[in-house]
Amino acid sequence: MLEIKNLSKAYGDHVIFKDLNLTIADGEILTIVGPSGIGKTTFLRILAGLLPADSGTMTLDGKELALDGNRTGADVGVIFQDFNLFPQYSVAQNIGLAPKLVAHQTPDEVHTHVNRLMQELDLQDQSDQYPFELSGGQKQRVAIARALAMNPGILAYDEPTSGLDAASTQRVTAVTQELQAKGVTQLIVTHDLPFADSLDSTIFDFATDVKR
Numbered sequence: 001m002l003e004i005k006n007l008s009k010a011y012g013d014h015v016i017f018k019d020l021n022l023t024i025a026d027g028e029i030l031t032i033v034g035p036s037g038i039g040k041t042t043f044l045r046i047l048a049g050l051l052p053a054d055s056g057t058m059t060l061d062g063k064e065l066a067l068d069g070n071r072t073g074a075d076v077g078v079i080f081q082d083f084n085l086f087p088q089y090s091v092a093q094n095i096g097l098a099p100k101l102v103a104h105q106t107p108d109e110v111h112t113h114v115n116r117l118m119q120e121l122d123l124q125d126q127s128d129q130y131p132f133e134l135s136g137g138q139k140q141r142v143a144i145a146r147a148l149a150m151n152p153g154i155l156a157y158d159e160p161t162s163g164l165d166a167a168s169t170q171r172v173t174a175v176t177q178e179l180q181a182k183g184v185t186q187l188i189v190t191h192d193l194p195f196a197d198s199l200d201s202t203i204f205d206f207a208t209d210v211k212r
């Protein structure tokens with residue numbers, strides 16, 4: 001369960017949000033909607049531990065997450081819009097990097113783990129390809145596989161369907177539904193209301209559910 005209490009963030013005197021409270025139960029999907037510039041990506045960067053918050057607490061499965069911008073550990077997996085894949089590594093290497101370097105798995109364990117994830121995300125044929133050789137939807141699935149490789153307590157996405165055609169959007173929907181069925185907690189920032197409606201999710205509206 002993710003529990004966020006009284007989270008506040010300002011850039012100088014520009015208050016982005018104040019006393020934001022939200023809870024996501026295990027295996028639930030929370031979709032965050034709201035107009036451009038309202039602070040959704042800022043919130044995801046804080047959730048990922050990449051940006052400090054001004055105040056508030058964040059607890060994941062009973063463990064308090066650092067909010068000073070210096071988080072260690074990989075409890076939160078966030079898939080940002082530009083995916084940040086490592087261009088010099090193949091698909092399999094991108095997915096296997098954290099199991100190897102962070103979880104210190106043996107080469108055999110990494111191989112098994114990466115193959116399972118590539119199978120789950122239908123990336124077997126892309127194993128030896130490099131990011132520049134992939135479509136947008138494929139890059140996105142590599143980013144999801146790479147985030148899942150760390151077994152995060154929560155997986156968050158920034159606009160996962162932007163720039164995707166109907167078939168790729170359908171695929172992202174299927175991936176999130178499969179993860180939901182497995183009990184993975186997910187948070188999805190989206191402008192795509194038909195996509196949000198197609199998920200069994202609770203909607204959190206940054207425009208009305210947040211003080212500023």
Ligand SMILES: Nc1ncnc2c1ncn2[C@@H]1O[C@H](COP(=O)(O)OP(=O)(O)OP(=O)(O)O)[C@@H](O)[C@H]1O
Nearest residue numbers: 011012014016034035036037038039040041042043
């Ligand atoms: N590093 C920064 N310094 C100062 N202001 C910033 C910084 N990053 C973002 N902002 C401002 O914070 C506000 C929220 O930006 P954010 O990117 O979180 O919006 P968003 O809801 O994700 O928008 P979009 O839907 O367009 O992606 C915007 O007004 C933006 O200009």
Ligand SMILES: [Mg+2]
Nearest residue numbers: 040041042158
């Ligand atoms: Mg954004």
